[in-house]
Amino acid sequence: MAKIKLNKNIEIIEDLIEQLYKGDLRAIGRLMTLVENNIEIAEYVIKKIYQSTKNAFVIGITGFPGGGKSTLINAMLDILGRENKKVGVICIDPSSVFSGGSLLGDRIRMKRNFNNPNFFIRSMANRCQLGGLARATKDMIKILEAAGYDFIIIETVGVGQSEIEIFHCSNIVILVLVPNLGDEIQTLKAGIMEITDIFVINKMDLEGADRLFDELNSMIELNYSIQFKSKSNWRPSVLKINALKGENVEKLIDEILNYKKFIENSNELRNRLMIKYKKEVLDIMKYKLTKEIEQLIFHNEYIDKLINKIISKEVDSYTISEKIISELIHNR
Ligand SMILES: Nc1nc2c(ncn2[C@@H]2O[C@H](COP(=O)(O)OP(=O)(O)OP(=O)(O)O)[C@@H](O)[C@H]2O)c(=O)[nH]1
Numbered sequence: 001m002a003k004i005k006l007n008k009n010i011e012i013i014e015d016l017i018e019q020l021y022k023g024d025l026r027a028i029g030r031l032m033t034l035v036e037n038n039i040e041i042a043e044y045v046i047k048k049i050y051q052s053t054k055n056a057f058v059i060g061i062t063g064f065p066g067g068g069k070s071t072l073i074n075a076m077l078d079i080l081g082r083e084n085k086k087v088g089v090i091c092i093d094p095s096s097v098f099s100g101g102s103l104l105g106d107r108i109r110m111k112r113n114f115n116n117p118n119f120f121i122r123s124m125a126n127r128c129q130l131g132g133l134a135r136a137t138k139d140m141i142k143i144l145e146a147a148g149y150d151f152i153i154i155e156t157v158g159v160g161q162s163e164i165e166i167f168h169c170s171n172i173v174i175l176v177l178v179p180n181l182g183d184e185i186q187t188l189k190a191g192i193m194e195i196t197d198i199f200v201i202n203k204m205d206l207e208g209a210d211r212l213f214d215e216l217n218s219m220i221e222l223n224y225s226i227q228f229k230s231k232s233n234w235r236p237s238v239l240k241i242n243a244l245k246g247e248n249v250e251k252l253i254d255e256i257l258n259y260k261k262f263i264e265n266s267n268e269l270r271n272r273l274m275i276k277y278k279k280e281v282l283d284i285m286k287y288k289l290t291k292e293i294e295q296l297i298f299h300n301e302y303i304d305k306l307i308n309k310i311i312s313k314e315v316d317s318y319t320i321s322e323k324i325i326s327e328l329i330h331n332r
């Protein structure tokens, strides 16, 4: 995509924001593309819309490639659609290897819900957005919140660090497993298990679902006695599901709503929001400071003089770094 400049497109962006407030799907899509590709535009848009965003309930769904996450989301949309809920879905980096084509694959799996005006479904296949994947996802959530979505579902394959980061912006984390994973379960980032609120055993029609159900329950029981002693902690549940047939998906929605009530009635929501926004501010500061520091290091004669001292073995780079930091801080 050709680089679009913020200052030359303010009017277009303002217009898109107006349409966004009316829930126009095309405007939402165009704004998302702009925000994904241009951090200056992202900043402009988020500053403009932030006060109009209402808190949507953000559901993070993760698990192995091909575990049936998209199929499950589609089955959830069937139910939420009947209740006239507005739902936004963002599929991050869908793997093409296991399920044959990411964007197209999700479109096919979610086909029957693609044309419902209450749903906005988008895939993000690009891992190299400015400011990182988590930044782009958080901004997209805010765009959907400004458009009045009740629920936002984020689908991602839970194997990398950025996925863990993404879950800091979810209100609930659902891990989709399938029977007979064997050692694969070990390759899941350990952190994902710890932050999971609902375990889904999808493909319950396959052999081994009952065994996995028992294993997960014992694992939770073990952790429960240590970690979840206090009443303010949620005890993760385990559900067996057949996403293809929609079996037990209603139960999953009920459990999500139970959880929603649970965190709304405890301090948990506030605690999570505190952590979430601290991380968000930290990430933005890191990004901005890094840019400023890069500018300073590579375009400053005084710094060149200091670096020369490292070259001539007069002073080591730790000491020089400390000197720059303390001078930077004292100057401000
Ligand atoms: N037998 C069985 N197959 C299922 C079930 N749910 C989904 N599948 C199949 O599993 C395959 C993968 O489904 P997807 O929904 O694309 O899985 P995914 O986890 O979204 O995959 P990626 O986005 O590529 O990581 C498809 O062929 C589905 O038809 C189920 O409950 N039982």
Ligand SMILES: [Mg+2]
Residues within 6 Å of the ligand: 069, 070, 071, 091, 094, 095, 106, 155
């Ligand atoms: Mg998928």
